[in-house]
Every structure is written in C-alpha cells, then in structure tokens.
Amino acid sequence: MGYLMRVARANGYETLRQLGNTFRNFEGLCQALGLSAQETQGLLGPHPSFWGPSTFSNGLAAIDFNHSQMRWCPLCLRESAHLRGLWLLKISCICNRHSIRLHERCHSCGSTQRLERVNLEQCACGAWLADTRGAYRVDEPLVSLSRAIHAAMKGKSALAGFPAMSLPEWIRLIGYLGQYSETYQPTKPGKIANLHQLDTATTLMHQVSRLLDGWPENFHVLLMTIQRQADSQSSIRRTFGSLYRTLYKDVSGECFQFLRDAFEGYLHEHWSGVVNKRHKAFKLDTIARHPRVTLKQAAKKAGVTPSTVRHFVRVEVIAGNQIELPSGRKLHSIDEQSLKQIAVLAKGCVTLGEAAKQLALPKRRIRELISAGILKPLVSRAHGNAATWLIPKQQLQALFFDGTESSKMTQTISVRYILKYWHLRDGEFQTLVRALFGHQLEPVGKPTESVPLGNILLDEQQTWRWLAEKRFAGGASISVDEAAQRLGLKQQVVYDLVRLGLLATIEDALPGRRVTQASLDDFQATYVSLAEYAGALKKSPRWLLQTLPVRPISGPMIDGSRQYFYRRAELYP
DNA sequence: TGGCGGTTGGGCTCTAAGTG
C-alpha cells in the first residue's frame, strides 16, 4: 500500500482511487511498472479494496491489516516520507527503531489519516505528521516483542528462551493471549473488537510482553488469579474457562507448546485435584507426574484400604484436599508425598480388639484407657463415625513393663486378676496405670522380660496397701472390715461397736455400712480399749479392770460384746 | 454361708467396608 502511494504520487495522481481507475487490477499495475515476481512478493499488505480481495502467500490474512487508517512514526517520516509496511499490521503499535509509540491521529486536529491519500507529510488541516508532539517512549519488554515480530516478516523469529514463530503465529499469539489479564478474561476470545484502533493493539501487545517477560511467573500469577475467582474448583476446564480452550484449541500449534507446558507446570504445583487420562489434551508426562492422586489410588499405593486413608484425612493426620460437588458428593485427593506416611501410620496401628489381645486386657479396659487419655488412638470412633479404632503400636509399647527382681518371695497377683476380682472403683484402674508409670508400684519379674499390662505381676499385699491408702486418702468411706483392720481390732468387735452406735457409719453409693475418716477419728478421740490403756500403763488388763473406779462403757460383762471400752474423758478427767 | 454387685470372656448382632 505504501509502495502504491508512492507510485501514485510520483505519477501525479491525487488519490489511490485514480490509480484504480487507470488499471483494472493489481497485476496490470505490476506489469506496467515492470516489477518482477520476486519484487511483487516483497511487498507487504493488502492492495486497495477496489481491486477485489487480496491474496496472501505467507499465511497472513486481510484481517491482520489496517485497510483504511494509517499509523506512523513521526521520526521515521522525518527521515523518509514513505509508509513502512510494518505500520499496516493491526498489532503494530510502536516504532522499533525509535522505541516510541506510533501515531494514528493528527496532533493538531485529532483526525485519523485515511490511507486513501497520497500525501504522507501533511494532515488535511495542514499540520505536519512528522511532528513529534505527543510521542512517548515505551518500555523494554514491549520493544523486544515488537522487534521479534518485525524480524518475523523475513522468516521465523524468536524471543530469547522461546520457540521461533512465523508472523501469522505471532499475530495469533498476541491476539489470543493478549486478551487475558488479571482483571479481565474474555468468554469468547475469538474476534477482537476495534483492533484497528491503536489503543486496542497497544493493550494486547503490552499484556503479552508482560506475560512473556520473566516467563512463566507472570503467567502463573494470571492463572492463580483466574483460579481464585472461579467458583468451581472441581474441573480444570471450568475453572480456567476460555483460557483452557485458547491454550489447547485456539493456539494448538506446536510452536505454542511452551504455553501449555507452563500451564501444566502450574497445575503440577497448584491444582489440588487429580489429573488423569480423562484430561486427554495434557501431555502424558504431566498426567504421570501429577503429584496428587485419588483416595482409591492412594490406598492402593500405600497398601491400605480407602477407608483408612479417608479416616487419616478426616482426623487431619495427613493433608488431603476435599472438593464438594454440587450433588453433595465429595472428591478427595491426596498428595503423593503423604503416601509413605500413610503406609507407615497404618502399619504401626492396631484395632481395639488387637490392642486388647496384645495387652492381655479386656476391650472394656482399653476403652477406659482411651477415655482417660493414657492411650491416644490415631483414628477414634469417638470423633466421627470411623469403622475401626486405630491405635498406634508405639503407644501400646508404653504399656509393656519390665519386671524388677524382688529378693523375698512374695505372693504375687496379676493386673488382670486385680481388675477382675478386686472391684476397682471408677478411675482406680487409670490411677493404677499411672502408679506403674510413676514407679509407686513395681512389677515383679525378670528385668529382661517385657510384660504386657494385663500380665504384670505385683506384690499382692503391697498393692492392696497402696490401694487402701489411695482410697482412704481420697476421702473414700471404708467397710466395717477395713475399719477393723485400721483400728487393729477384730472384725466382730467393730461390728459390735457399730451396732452399739459407738462408731458412726453412713450409707453411700457403696454397699453395706460405711465408715468415714471423720467417724474413725471421732471414735479414737472419744474411746479407748482396755487392752490399749493397759498397754500404755504397762499394767495387766485384768488387774486394771478390777482396780479402776471408772466403769467401762462396753464389754463382755456390760453388754455381752467382746472387748471392754472406756470413755477417755472418764479416764483422764 | 448365701445374697449382692461387679467383672469378664465369648457369643451374638449390627453396620461399615470390601469384593466381584
């Protein structure tokens, strides 16, 4: 077109139309000018529309060019007043030689310059188009992009680090990719409105240059923005919308593979769902290397059941991603890094029944240990509706004890026996376990042997004393039998004391009449037995009974009970 | 010494999970 304008002007025509009236078609003009086929090929751009549709041999299309409006660089015009072919491209927006933005309007009257005219130096208003007012420089990435496109006019060209592309390929890349930004993504990126205007072209070029600069970080930022904005996180296609179609369909050529590689690279890092063979467009390598797998696959790879993996995810022992579909169905994905962890965890765990067997305890007791917090199951039925308990073996190991050799032969008793027949009260079992931890009770046996909790042997008397002490210290009431033991009296005597009302008893949750610490203290402060009093005075009880002027409050001669008791207040007035 | 109450093991049932 620029060449035609010069031809027209040199031959005294006012407009191109007049040239069209003289010659029937473009070929006719070429013959008249004596141009060789090679010289004709070298001309860029469409011929005027009055000669019918232009044909392009190099893969370009008429739509890639501006047909009516002119763009120009004022500095270039000043050097030589002719139209450069590159300016005709719709995506051209800067001058590669001077690194300034092209002009499309007269700086004086603001009107666009029609390509119809042959005078390139002046606007219709008379202002000089070579005037540099309003020209401003553009940034470096945009210049290098523009230069690469310019270079593509003579063959494939490339930016550093990117594959080489032909001019139509560059145009395709700019047209599609340039429309995507963090603030706006087209739903139909196919046709671009108002690309013949400089502003539109500048926006596209600028956006692409920004994305390619520091590749692929800015592209990944764009992807992340799109991903965050998407309301559906379950489908890659739906999440990335038209961009997905653009990448895999609109710019499907081999030279654009770097775009898809960057996209799939992004998914590798940031897509929490799974990628599989359903994603037919992806490279096989991308599918194979994707680090997240489904619940089922994870279970298979880790050698456990899917439910186990699900429970691990549910109790947050391992990290998992969950996406809820609109139907309510849940999709899980698990990071490949967690697989090893899952296998180790699962192997190191036992069920409730198995734990009971290993510790030689009833299941009920295991549950008691769990609710007391001594055993901490990995997967618990208490929270959530897990099918099975999973108790780490390591925790069970803590309930195996080594014996301590005891020198004297003593009557021993197993923990299991204690549990079964001693009628431990609420919480006493866990107190016993804690006493074993704290070495207040020492297991009897060979030091080399590790014995499960249920089979541990304890010194019967020592343990009984420990338990009675614990109960009494805890303010618990004791039976009449135990009271007799503490007072150092016969069982029958204490029953008599209770019957006579000398030793107060209470009724509580425990069976039978119960004696409290308070009533014991009260009894001992108020009464004293003849035997004890005689012992203190180092006199014989019989002699004392006969000589003492004080009458006992109870005794064989008084009420037929078994032992004499005095009121202390009467003995020590 | 018989009654009472508590514990236990083992069988039974229910349900989630697994399988074809």
Added chain:
DNA sequence: CACTTAGAGCCCAACCGCCA
C-alpha cells in the same frame, strides 16, 4: 448391586469378693 467380611458394641452366664 448383592453378597461377604471384619470390627465394635451389646448381652449374658460364670465367677469372685464383700457384706452381714
């Protein structure tokens, strides 16, 4: 989707210590 499997919880008879 029907059938099988496995684990948890319930139930009960047997048993023992405590009490009177």
